[in-house]
Amino acid sequence: MPTYLLQAVFLPIVLSPVAYWLGKSIGTRSGWFTFGLMAYSTSLLLISASSGLTYSESYPWEPIGNFGLKSDGLSLPFAITVAILSTTLAVYSMPYMKHRLEEDITTSSQAEREEQLKAGIGSYYMLFQLYTAGMIGTTLATNLIQFYLFFELMLLPSYFLIARFGYGDRNRIAFMYFIWTHAGALLLLSGLLSIGFLAGPPGMPQFDIARIATADIPFGLRVWIAAAIAIGLFVKLAAFGLHIWLPYAHAEAPTPISALLSPAMIGIGGYALIRFLLFVIPSAYLTTTFALSIWGVVTMIYGGLMALAQDDIKRLLAYSSISQMGYIIFGVASAFYLGVSGSVFQYVSHGTGKAILFMVAGAIILQAGGLRSISKMGGLVRKLPITAVAAMIGFLTIMGTPPLNGFQAEWMLFSGSFAGALQSGSNAKVILTAIALLSTAITASYTLWTMKRIFFGPLPVELEGVKEASASVTIPLLFLAFVTVALGVYPSLITDRVIPTLKAVMGG
Numbered sequence: 001m002p003t004y005l006l007q008a009v010f011l012p013i014v015l016s017p018v019a020y021w022l023g024k025s026i027g028t029r030s031g032w033f034t035f036g037l038m039a040y041s042t043s044l045l046l047i048s049a050s051s052g053l054t055y056s057e058s059y060p061w062e063p064i065g066n067f068g069l070k071s072d073g074l075s076l077p078f079a080i081t082v083a084i085l086s087t088t089l090a091v092y093s094m095p096y097m098k099h100r101l102e103e104d105i106t107t108s109s110q111a112e113r114e115e116q117l118k119a120g121i122g123s124y125y126m127l128f129q130l131y132t133a134g135m136i137g138t139t140l141a142t143n144l145i146q147f148y149l150f151f152e153l154m155l156l157p158s159y160f161l162i163a164r165f166g167y168g169d170r171n172r173i174a175f176m177y178f179i180w181t182h183a184g185a186l187l188l189l190s191g192l193l194s195i196g197f198l199a200g201p202p203g204m205p206q207f208d209i210a211r212i213a214t215a216d217i218p219f220g221l222r223v224w225i226a227a228a229i230a231i232g233l234f235v236k237l238a239a240f241g242l243h244i245w246l247p248y249a250h251a252e253a254p255t256p257i258s259a260l261l262s263p264a265m266i267g268i269g270g271y272a273l274i275r276f277l278l279f280v281i282p283s284a285y286l287t288t289t290f291a292l293s294i295w296g297v298v299t300m301i302y303g304g305l306m307a308l309a310q311d312d313i314k315r316l317l318a319y320s321s322i323s324q325m326g327y328i329i330f331g332v333a334s335a336f337y338l339g340v341s342g343s344v345f346q347y348v349s350h351g352t353g354k355a356i357l358f359m360v361a362g363a364i365i366l367q368a369g370g371l372r373s374i375s376k377m378g379g380l381v382r383k384l385p386i387t388a389v390a391a392m393i394g395f396l397t398i399m400g401t402p403p404l405n406g407f408q409a410e411w412m413l414f415s416g417s418f419a420g421a422l423q424s425g426s427n428a429k430v431i432l433t434a435i436a437l438l439s440t441a442i443t444a445s446y447t448l449w450t451m452k453r454i455f456f457g458p459l460p461v462e463l464e465g466v467k468e469a470s471a472s473v474t475i476p477l478l479f480l481a482f483v484t485v486a487l488g489v490y491p492s493l494i495t496d497r498v499i500p501t502l503k504a505v506m507g508g
Contacts, residue, residue: 015037023120065208093128338499341498380466
C-alpha cells in the first residue's frame with residue numbers, strides 16, 4: 001500500500017534531528033534541507049489528490065483501533081495550503097532568521113557568534129518541521145485521539161519558536177499564548193472524549209470519526225458537546241472575546257512564524273469546526289448556526305476596526321487575521337454547502353494573501369533596520385518595487401478583489417450565506433448576512449489605507465538607502481503572489497473537490 005500521507009506527515013518529524021544537526025554544521029544553508037523535505041511532502045499530498053476525490057491510509061494502532069490519514073475534498077485544501085506555505089517559508093527563513101539571531105547575539109568573539117548562530121538555526125528548523133507536521137497531521141487525522149495529538153503538536157513547537165526567537169517580552173507572550181490555546185485545546189478534548197465514550201458501547205469508546213457520524217448520541221448531549229468543541233476551537237480561531245492572545249503572539253513572533261501562525265494555524269480551527277459539527281454531530285450544528293453567525297459577524301467587525309487603529313504593521317496584520325477568521329466562522333454557520341465551501345476557500349485565500357503580507361512586513365523589517373511603525377514609512381514603492389507589487393496582491397486578496405482568490409472565496413461565502421438565510425426563511429439571518437457583507441467595507445478601508453501609507457507619498461529621508469531584499473526573500477513572495485492569482489483565475493482547482501464533498505453531506 002502506498003504511504004503518501006504517512007510520509008508527508010512523519011518525515012518532517014523523523015528528520016527533525018537531522019535539521020538540527022545540519023543547522024549546527026552548516027548554518028543557514030541547512031534551510032535548503034527543510035525546503036526540499038517540505039517540497040517532497042507537498043508533492044506527496046498532490047499525488048494523493050490524483051488518486052480521486054478521497055484517498056485514505058489506515059494503520060493498526062491498538063490503543064485507539066486504527067491510525068488513519070485521509071485526504072478528501074475538505075482536508076486536502078487545508079493540508080496543501082500548509083505544505084505550500086511551509087515550503088516557501090523555509091527559503092524565506094534563511095536570510096530572515098540569520099538577521100533575527102544576529103540581533104540577539106551579544107558576544108564579540110567571531111567564533112562564538114558563528115557557533116551561536118548555527119545552534120539557533122538548527123533549533124529553528126527542527127521546531128519548524130515539527131510545527132508544520134502537526135498542522136498537516138491535524139487536517140488528515142481520521143481518529144479523535146490522533147487528531148488531538150497532532151493538534152497539541154502544533155502548540156508545543158510554536159510556543160518554543162515564539163519564546164526562543166520572538167521579539168519584545170517574548171517569554172511572557174509565549175506563555176500567554178500557551179495558556180490560552182492549551183485551555184481551548186482542553187475544552188475541545190472534553191468534547192471529543194464525550195463523543196468517543198457516548199458513541200461506543202459501554203466500556204468500549206469509539207474514536208473513529210467515520211463511525212461516530214452514525215452513532216446515536218442523545219440530542220441534548222450533542223448540543224453541549226457542540227458548544228464545548230466550538231468554543232475550544234474559537235480560541236484557536238481567535239474569535240472575538242477569545243482573541244486576546246493573538247495580537248501579542250503574532251506581533252512578537254519571528255516573521256516567518258507569524259506567516260504560519262496567522263495564515264495557516266489559526267484557520268485550522270475552521271477545518272475542525274466543519275469536520276466535527278457537519279460530519280459528526282450535524283443535528284447539533286443546525287441548532288447553533290444563528291449564534292455562530294452572530295459571533296462571526298462581531299469578529300469580522302471588531303478585527304477590522306482594531307486593524308484600522310494600529311500603527312505597528314505586524315499588529316495590524318494580526319487584527320486583520322482576527323477579522324478574516326470571522327469570515328470563516330460566518331461561512332461555516334451559513335448552513336448551506338456553498339457558504340461552507342466559501343469558508344474553506346477563504347482559508348486558502350487568507351493563507352496565501354496574509355502570508356504575502358507578513359513576508360512583506362518582514363522584508364521591510366530586514367531592509368529598513370527593524371522599522372515596524374507605519375507612520376514612519378512612505379514612498380517605499382520607489383525603493384522596493386517588487387515588494388510593493390507583492391503587497392498590493394496580498395492586500396487586494398484580503399479585500400476580495402477580482403481576479404484574485406480572495407474574490408472567489410468571498411463570492412462563494414456570501415452567496416451561500418444569503419442562500420442559506422433565504423432557505424431557512426429567517427429574516428434575522430438575511431439581515432445578519434447583509435450586515436456581514438457591508439462590513440467588508442472596513443476591510444477595504446484598512447487595506448487600502450495601509451498600502452497608501454507604506455508605499456506611496458513622500459519617502460522619509462532615513463529610508464533613502466533602502467533597497468530590495470535578496471532573491472531568497474523576493475522569489476518566495478512572487479511565488480505566493482503567482483499562486484494567489486492562479487487560484488483566482490482557476491478556482492476549480494479548489495472548488496471541484498470542496499463543493500461535491502460538502503454538497504454530499506449537506507444536500508442542495
